[in-house]
Structures are given as structure tokens and as C-alpha cells.
Amino acid sequence: MRMVDMIQKKKQGEALSTDEIAAIVEDYVKDKIPDYQMSAFLMAVFFKGMNKKEIADLTLAFVNSGDKNDLSSIHGIKVDKHSSGGVGDKLSLVIIPLVASTGVPVAKMSGRGLGHTGGTIDKLESIEGFRTVLSREEFIGNVNVHKMAIVGQSANLTPADKKIYALRDVTATVDSIPLIASSIMSKKIASGADCIVLDVKVGSGAFMKSTAEAVELAGTMVDIGKSLHRETIAVVTDMSQPLGHEVGNANEVKEAIEILKGKGAEDETTIALTLASHMTVLGGAFKDFDTAYSELAQRIRSGAAIEKFKELVRIQGGDARVVDNPGLLPQSKYHLEIKARESGYVSAIDAEKVGVAAMLLGAGRKKKDDTIDFAAGVSMEKKVGDVVKAGDILCILHSNLENTLQAGQLIKDAYSFSDLKPAPIKYIHQVVR
Incomplete structure (x- = not known):
């Protein structure tokens, strides 16, 4: 079928087949489909939407367009966490060592910041010496031995999504829930985790401004996870104001250290414990959410969580002295x-x-x-x-x-x-x- 026929089909609100969606993505990556036709297709999706199967097929087509991270050599149930982005969101810095302290492996691939949304990789690189580029052997080894590692996303991870997102950005088709959901979930699926916890932000600092929109996006991503055999939970959290008290890179690291020491603001501490609790239940460390929340809060009080963060900084080459002396940032x-x-x-x-x-x-x-x-x-x-x-x-x-x-x-x-x-x-x- 010609691309113009598939544009017409979607314009009329008809569902595309798995093969049709795969062909659109594959041909666009290979430059067989021009930008003007892909733009028309994206606008048709924007107005007519996609059903659950189409969204799952689009996600898988993005995944299959590039590298897939094989984590099968990591022992245990690998759990990943993703945030839809916000202001002052330093929760990954807290959650990675907190979850790892329970023995649940966290093999994290994160991105850099763009626009008003900060990136976890940038924040960690504000610590002198911290390396976010690791060999595959070191990455896998750190997770097996220390239960945690974090690296920047591979350049060839979901290249179709990167190319299509760039086009969405200049064609006013960014705010389409099927396209947002498939973009986010394709990177999580390609990253190789067994289970996924999604932090879907809502409010003035988030992409989704209303709770109804955020819940719809959350449900769509959970459906994708189910369709692609990844147990997925989404938590809709508040971003009506900046999270915590610090916005930036080094100062967010400083605040993450305060949270792990039990001195963090109520909003970010509550959200961090909630997300980490769901992750540790999915990872098999605890039987239920309430038990997990109580045990994780105790790990903060006991100092186990901050010691695990210090370990993360040390194994990735950073100056671990910042934990006790944030003035070194x-x-x-x-x-x-x-x-x-x-x-x-x-x-x-x-x-x-x-x-x-x-x-x-x-x-x-x-x-x-x-x-x-x-x-x-x-x-x-x-x-x-x-x-x-x-x-x-x-x-x-x-x-x-x-x-x-x-x-x-x-x-x-x-x-x-x-x-x-x-x-x-x-x-x-x-x-x-």
C-alpha cells in the first residue's frame, strides 16, 4: 500500500494493521517516505487517534528501529522508572540507591535535559568525575554486584522515535497521547527492564496540564506495557509547583542528598517513597505497597539509603565526598x-x-x-x-x-x-x- 493510501486510511479514522505501521516507520527511517507525507500522517493521528493495538504496534516499531538493551545476564527482576518530566525533579537520584538497597536491581538509562525540564544525567555529571558512559561489561557488572548503574541513553536507541519526534516538534503534533505514549514506552521497552514504574507529572510544570489528560496518558502507557509483556504501573504525581526547593543541577544533587538523609521536603519525599515502593514490590523485595513504604522510609532513617548513594557515586568514578560535603559541588x-x-x-x-x-x-x-x-x-x-x-x-x-x-x-x-x-x-x- 502506498503512503498516501495509509494517510487517507488514518484520516478517515480507520485502524492500520501491524504490517502497515511497521512499514511506515521502517520506510521513514530509510528516507523512503518524505517529511511532508509523514507530517500529514502525524496530523491524521493527532486528530483521529489510534486504538490500543495500533499504539502497541507503533511502540514496537520504534523499538525495532534500533538497538535493544539485553539485560538477561543481570540476576533478578529488573525494574525501571521513568518520569514524564518536570521542574526540580531529582527523584531518580533518590530512587536508584533506595531501591538498590533492597536488593532489587536498577539498570537505568536516562537522558539529558532540554528546555525547562532537567535531565538526570546532567545532574549526576555535576559531581566531579562521575561517569555516565560505561562499557556494557561495567554496566552489567555494577548492577549484578551493587544492584545499580546509570548511563546515558544509547545513540541508536529507538532512532525512529527520535526522527519522528523532531518532526512532531515542528508540525504541532507533539501533544498527541498515542504519539507521546509510544515515544516514552518505546525507550523503556528498548532499555530492557522486566517491569516499569511511570511517574506521570501533571500541572503547570508538566506536559500534561490536567489530571484527566495525565490519567489518560498513564492508562495508555500501562496498556502498552501489558500488550508488550512488561508489567507496568503509572503513578500520576503533582507538578503544579516545582518539586522540593531546588531547581538546577548541582543544587538538585545537594537536595537529593538531603532527602536520602531524611531531611527532604515533604512533597518529594512522599513521591520518591511512593514510586520506590511500587518498584520494590514489582521487583519482589516486598509483598505489598504498605510494607515496602514503611521499610524504605526506615532505610532512609537508618542511613542505609545515603550510604547506597555514596556507593553509586564511588563506583561510577565520582567524588563521594560530596555526600558529606555538598559544598564541593x-x-x-x-x-x-x-x-x-x-x-x-x-x-x-x-x-x-x-x-x-x-x-x-x-x-x-x-x-x-x-x-x-x-x-x-x-x-x-x-x-x-x-x-x-x-x-x-x-x-x-x-x-x-x-x-x-x-x-x-x-x-x-x-x-x-x-x-x-x-x-x-x-x-x-x-x-x-
Whole structure:
């Protein structure tokens, strides 16, 4: 069948066969289908959607377009975690050692940050000497011996998704749940884990702005996992404000250390323990969620979790002294206090504006090849529900740039105030199985 026929078929809302979807993806990667026809197809999907089988077929076609990570030589049930992206989300830094401390193997492949969303790899590379490029033998060996390892994603992992995503980005077809779900899940399937826990963010700092959209995306990804024989759980978590108090790279590492020492903010501690608990149940360490949550909280209190993080830093070549002395992490030259212009309660914080401000300070990338400043970022002194007086410090901007005017204005615009105390934020919105 010609590509124009398959575009027409999808435009009319008809389902494509497994072979048709595989042919579209394969031919596009081989440059047999021009961008203008793929753009038309993506727009047809955007408006007409895909059924469960089509989405699973598209995911598998992405997986089959490149390398697949074979983790069969790792002992035990391999559990992976993925976040749909947010501001101040340093949870992988907490969850990897926490889950590994129970004996459940975590073989993690993570990406770099782009736009207002930070990347786990960038954060870890702010630790001097930390290596995120490991040989396959070292990666497998670290997981078998230490139950954990983290590396950057392979350049040839799901190349079809990378090529199609670049086209979606310039054709206004990014926000399509079938395309988002297949993009995310293809990378998780190709990464080789047995079970997957998904952290689907919702709110101003997330891609999904409404709970209904986030739950739909979560359910779609869980269905993909089931179709492709991967046990998958999705947890819809809050991103209506930045997570925790730190946004950036080095300062998020510092805050992750605080969480693992039992001194973290309530929101990120609760979400980290929730995701880690689901992972350890899937990995067979505990029989049920409540037992897992209690045991993992105890591992934080006992110091076992922070010792495991120190072990992760050491085995990947990093300076483990940062765990006891976070002052060894990169420090910025300039620190600008942003103060409240009025008194009242903080009623809302636009997380996306905070994330963009951090990017402008040097903590993120506008383009994939931009360099980042590990020391740049934002420290949130006040969060939703806090009472402030005019002149109180709302947050502190950290940068090596002299001109922080645009970032400062974004932060000021991100804060909203009210005379009444807002209702407490719900950190966990829903668990989708």
C-alpha cells in the first residue's frame, strides 16, 4: 500500500494493521517516505487517534528501529522508572540507591535535559568525575554486584522515535497521547527492564496540564506495557509547583542528598517513597505497597539509603565526598534574592516559568547542543501555602551570568498570592495499573 493510501486510511479514522505501521516507520527511517507525507500522517493521528493495538504496534516499531538493551545476564527482576518530566525533579537520584538497597536491581538509562525540564544525567555529571558512559561489561557488572548503574541513553536507541519526534516538534503534533505514549514506552521497552514504574507529572510544570489528560496518558502507557509483556504501573504525581526547593543541577544533587538523609521536603519525599515502593514490590523485595513504604522510609532513617548513594557515586568514578560535603559541588558567582511585593499566602507557583528561568540562568538547554552551567539554578525559599510579608525572600537565583533580569522577572510572574490559605496540594493524584 502506498503512503498516501495509509494517510487517507488514518484520516478517515480507520485502524492500520501491524504490517502497515511497521512499514511506515521502517520506510521513514530509510528516507523512503518524505517529511511532508509523514507530517500529514502525524496530523491524521493527532486528530483521529489510534486504538490500543495500533499504539502497541507503533511502540514496537520504534523499538525495532534500533538497538535493544539485553539485560538477561543481570540476576533478578529488573525494574525501571521513568518520569514524564518536570521542574526540580531529582527523584531518580533518590530512587536508584533506595531501591538498590533492597536488593532489587536498577539498570537505568536516562537522558539529558532540554528546555525547562532537567535531565538526570546532567545532574549526576555535576559531581566531579562521575561517569555516565560505561562499557556494557561495567554496566552489567555494577548492577549484578551493587544492584545499580546509570548511563546515558544509547545513540541508536529507538532512532525512529527520535526522527519522528523532531518532526512532531515542528508540525504541532507533539501533544498527541498515542504519539507521546509510544515515544516514552518505546525507550523503556528498548532499555530492557522486566517491569516499569511511570511517574506521570501533571500541572503547570508538566506536559500534561490536567489530571484527566495525565490519567489518560498513564492508562495508555500501562496498556502498552501489558500488550508488550512488561508489567507496568503509572503513578500520576503533582507538578503544579516545582518539586522540593531546588531547581538546577548541582543544587538538585545537594537536595537529593538531603532527602536520602531524611531531611527532604515533604512533597518529594512522599513521591520518591511512593514510586520506590511500587518498584520494590514489582521487583519482589516486598509483598505489598504498605510494607515496602514503611521499610524504605526506615532505610532512609537508618542511613542505609545515603550510604547506597555514596556507593553509586564511588563506583561510577565520582567524588563521594560530596555526600558529606555538598559544598564541593559547583558554586555560582552571583546570587540574586527575589522578594515578595505583597503580603499574604503563596497561592500558586507556575512551575514552567521557574523552569524556564533556571534555563535562562544557564541550568538548561534551549537546543540539544547547548552547554549547561552545573552551578546555575533557583532555590525556592517559599512554596504554595507559605505565608509571606512584603519584602520576604521568595527564592534565590544562582548564576554565573551578570544579567539575570529576564529570569528574575519570570520568577516574579510565577508567584501568585492570596489573603486566604490555599488547600493543601495532593502529591499523588492516582495510581493506574
